[in-house]
Amino acid sequence: MESEKIRDAFLLADKTLKVSIVEARKFEFPSIDEYDIFAISGADTSSERHAYARQLREQIEQIIQAKKPLLGICFGSQIVGEVFGAEVYKLENAEIGWRQVEITPSGKNDKLFFGLPNPFIVFQYHTKAVRFNGETSYHVLAKTPDCIQAVRYNDITYGVQFHAEESPKSGTAYLEYDPHCTDFHEAVKLKPKEYVEWQIF
Template identity: 50%
Template sequence: MKILIYDCHKSRVQESEKIKKALLRGHPDLEIDIAEVRKFQFPDTENYDAFIVSGADGHSEKHAWPRLIKEQIAKIIGIGKPVLGVCFGSQILAELYGFEIITLKKPEIGWVQVKLTDLGKEDQLFKELPTSLPIYQYHIRAVKGGGKVLAESRNCIQAVKYSDTIYGIQFHAEESPESGKEYLKTDRKCENYEEASTLAPEEYIEWKIYRNFIDIITKTVK
């Protein structure tokens, strides 16, 4: 199976490299490419079986790339190929399905407790995961509603299912306790490192969400 990750960051692809690493942990036979959206890299979608859209470190509607990636994902949905949106990518999916994006009163930065809904407890995306677990966050905008809500934190919706092969996750399941803490120590937006890292788990199990996504879509990819 061949996967394309759309990286939406300004000048770094670390997040997408972490997503790639998490994917390969569960499925080492995957072929994975990374396309830098802000450099207007949009490979032919016919060459890929599924797509992942990363988070983004800020954007303006004045820029062309948010509109272009949204148009690209709309086309992919239209041809029936699987998509997983992460953070900003999740918000793109929500907008394409006609749902609102809100700005939180306070950003979620660091590990936040995420609880599965009844639908989430039954969904294969969270197979072999507890019904409540801390997952790394880095966002101030979030999905207000839409689709089948699979998980929530105290402040916002955390996971949504739009179809059998289209999911959005607000959290960053690619961040391990080690990598997340390392990032927060040097991040200017993290005002309280101790608070942000209090819930950091000892064991990294969130990578299974990426594995489960591939397991789900494997049945649909010819």
């Protein structure tokens, strides 16, 4: 479901793209030589609990070595972060629904956030995030009071914790029936009126 939304978001930006979906949770892994760009989407639980996570980490390392662009989204951001030495930790307060995200000074100059207002509002759905212990050369591009929201690991490898692929309609429909959304009105309070196409895709 989420992978299809991400595919549709890519195609909204460029209808000429050829997008394939493979399911790592079914131990399907694409040939790196056959693709130009990779995106790893969210999942139903945290990265360290998946049986396929070890193989996925190995493939991420191969993508990085092949110098191909890589975007991790939610769970994808967490497992990409782990490959780069980040710690995945449980948030004190889960982020569910539309939240305001602040772009950092590093993020203001990054192509990922070109043309976006600061702060901007985007859909969130996670109970965990990444953090770094000690000094790092990676760039934190965006954050909320609760956690890091976007990281640039190198010029072509990014991780974002939020879900830019969720439209107001799809996000609201999801939250209405989600048992983890304990305060629906709070979760949709900042919901935008319409979906905004974003250059991330």
